[in-house]
Amino acid sequence: MKPASWRVIVLALCAAGALLVLVAFLDQAGVGGSPAWYGVWGGFFSGSSEPYHLSFRGVDPGGPADRAGIREGDLVDVRGLPLRDRLSLMGQPQAGRPVTFQVQRGDARLQATVVPGPFSFWRRWQFVVSELAGLWLLFFAALIAWRRPYADNNLLLSTVLVCAGIGFASQTLFYGWPWAWPYVAIALAGQAMPVSIALWAALASSFARPLSTGRRIALNACYALVAISIVAGSGTPDFSLGLAPLLGTMTLWFDPTIFIGPAWTLLVDAAAAVALVCSVLAISAAHGVDRQRARWLLVPLAAFFGVYPSATLALYVLSYATILVGRQIFSVVAIVTPLVLTYAALNRRLIDIGFVLNRTAVFAIVSAIVIGAFILVEWAAGAWFANASHTTSVIIGALAALVLGLSMRYIHNYVDRFVDRAFFHQRHDDESALRRFAHESSYIRDSRTLLERALRTVQEHTTAESADILVRNGSTRYASAFANSALDVSENDPAIVALNAWNKPVDLHELAESRLPGELAFPMMSRGRLVGALVCGPKRDGERYPPDESDALLVLAHGVGSALDVLDAKAEGAPDPAIAELRESVRALTEITRSLSDTLADRLRKI
Numbered sequence: 001m002k003p004a005s006w007r008v009i010v011l012a013l014c015a016a017g018a019l020l021v022l023v024a025f026l027d028q029a030g031v032g033g034s035p036a037w038y039g040v041w042g043g044f045f046s047g048s049s050e051p052y053h054l055s056f057r058g059v060d061p062g063g064p065a066d067r068a069g070i071r072e073g074d075l076v077d078v079r080g081l082p083l084r085d086r087l088s089l090m091g092q093p094q095a096g097r098p099v100t101f102q103v104q105r106g107d108a109r110l111q112a113t114v115v116p117g118p119f120s121f122w123r124r125w126q127f128v129v130s131e132l133a134g135l136w137l138l139f140f141a142a143l144i145a146w147r148r149p150y151a152d153n154n155l156l157l158s159t160v161l162v163c164a165g166i167g168f169a170s171q172t173l174f175y176g177w178p179w180a181w182p183y184v185a186i187a188l189a190g191q192a193m194p195v196s197i198a199l200w201a202a203l204a205s206s207f208a209r210p211l212s213t214g215r216r217i218a219l220n221a222c223y224a225l226v227a228i229s230i231v232a233g234s235g236t237p238d239f240s241l242g243l244a245p246l247l248g249t250m251t252l253w254f255d256p257t258i259f260i261g262p263a264w265t266l267l268v269d270a271a272a273a274v275a276l277v278c279s280v281l282a283i284s285a286a287h288g289v290d291r292q293r294a295r296w297l298l299v300p301l302a303a304f305f306g307v308y309p310s311a312t313l314a315l316y317v318l319s320y321a322t323i324l325v326g327r328q329i330f331s332v333v334a335i336v337t338p339l340v341l342t343y344a345a346l347n348r349r350l351i352d353i354g355f356v357l358n359r360t361a362v363f364a365i366v367s368a369i370v371i372g373a374f375i376l377v378e379w380a381a382g383a384w385f386a387n388a389s390h391t392t393s394v395i396i397g398a399l400a401a402l403v404l405g406l407s408m409r410y411i412h413n414y415v416d417r418f419v420d421r422a423f424f425h426q427r428h429d430d431e432s433a434l435r436r437f438a439h440e441s442s443y444i445r446d447s448r449t450l451l452e453r454a455l456r457t458v459q460e461h462t463t464a465e466s467a468d469i470l471v472r473n474g475s476t477r478y479a480s481a482f483a484n485s486a487l488d489v490s491e492n493d494p495a496i497v498a499l500n501a502w503n504k505p506v507d508l509h510e511l512a513e514s515r516l517p518g519e520l521a522f523p524m525m526s527r528g529r530l531v532g533a534l535v536c537g538p539k540r541d542g543e544r545y546p547p548d549e550s551d552a553l554l555v556l557a558h559g560v561g562s563a564l565d566v567l568d569a570k571a572e573g574a575p576d577p578a579i580a581e582l583r584e585s586v587r588a589l590t591e592i593t594r595s596l597s598d599t600l601a602d603r604l605r606k607i
Helices: 003-029 083-089 125-147 154-169 181-189 192-205 213-232 243-251 262-285 288-305 307-317 320-346 353-384 390-423 425-443 447-461 494-502 547-571 577-606
Strands: 043-047 053-059 075-077 099-105 108-114 467-472 477-480 488-490 520-526 529-536
Touching: 003 125, 003 154, 083 181, 083 243, 125 154, 154 192, 154 288, 181 243, 192 213, 192 262, 192 288, 213 243, 213 262, 262 288, 353 390, 425 447, 425 547, 447 467, 447 529, 447 547, 488 494, 494 520, 494 529, 520 547, 529 547
Parallel strands: none
Antiparallel strands: 043 053, 053 075, 075 099, 099 108, 467 477, 467 529, 477 488, 520 529
16 A cells, blocks of 8 residues: 555544544533433443353442342343344443343343433543543544654554554443444444554564564464454453454344453453564564664553553453442553653653653553552452442442552652662663763863863763764864864854853754754853853664753763863963952952042042
């Protein structure tokens, strides 16, 4: 396919996905004051060992299912329902429209009529957050396809994001319809989520080609697992309905409930895990700038795609009360990860891969601690309060959420410090070395030694490909302080003017007319004038200078500039600048005193 046609398709899919999110919101909120279609069962369905039967895993106290007399563990026969109601069991029903179930409770068979309740935003705010996450992914995909579609891998990245956005917005639990066909359309659109996992593996495999045998095996294994998961679905009735359970639900030619269970959920987990292996192998095989790009693209995607299969599997591991809290956590993770990816992509002149990895690692660890704490509380509650009511379980879960919510700041700070010490200590050591030399520079008594040591410190504690120091050469020019460099520019060079005017680092890419080569220039200021400039070339790994490293280099440049000014003044036989300024102040004060004395004497004589 031609890149231009590919770009048009991606942009069209972004628009279609955004429309899908809008439809979901209107389905939940209603249009023009009319009642919303979206209804809630007041419980959660899962598979069962009984053919053609779904089981109520949980029942909301006082909810529609509870008011209809349904209890947790009751089995519902899908064969006794019309097509629309069968499909609504895989998603959500139409609010206010009664549905009559044939219920099996042990050996007894009952009939229960459930009147689905309305959607409540304050109770299901995580749905809106998840929809916003899908919308943000679509926006980000459109932005890349619109602004920079033909850069390396960008069209493929846009396709990954747009498929993930459509898949995320097409979860069947977001919709309730008065017709059968929209359920089918949403189920088909939901296949975009497993497709996005396959495209993630393809994106990883686009780096460091040709592929090794191991990488080819991992890629093909991911494709195979994704194909099976498209057919079988996610293993849950309200996430991604696969083609087989959709066909079985529509025709009843075979039992569709056999595809609902943890075994099928593990397929999605396995596909995401193999795609993660593809990403790790791609980063390991890539080099230089290619590795840097692979890391900032694939690491945030790994964090995002870890949310979706984990959420589906958690439905079979946790209790109903914990699932409700877990879905809220997953929704927050789902929207924060694309925000991190957006921040890294659009601001990589200000942020480096270390920051992305740091934030991703911190967020992943904090999320794991919170989710693990919920699971531990759930297990403890089950072990210690085996006979407790559902209300007691909800209260325990709410108390755990409150305690963890109050502890989030302390957990985050502790994890942040741990990740910094464990993974990024070298970076902090380098920044400390730059700042330490800035302080020590004022104690060096030889200008040549000062400049050589300053340049050596920059080269040893940054990954800059090149570095140079410019000093004043006469009254109107700045030249390199070292004989092996012929760099010589006028004081009217745009970069020199900007350094002098703003006293902050200058991005040389933004000053096309400047003759200064490199990435960044740092001003060496003393007594309000520019005595020189530290010029750093691009990094060897292709990354941009992060803010903390840039600040450390600025401190070093200022320290060396002040020390150099003092040494130059001494070499010219001039007194210490500080002493000269003090003497000038004393001289001015003496003149003022003498003038006041003369004025007072004149007035006394007149009297």
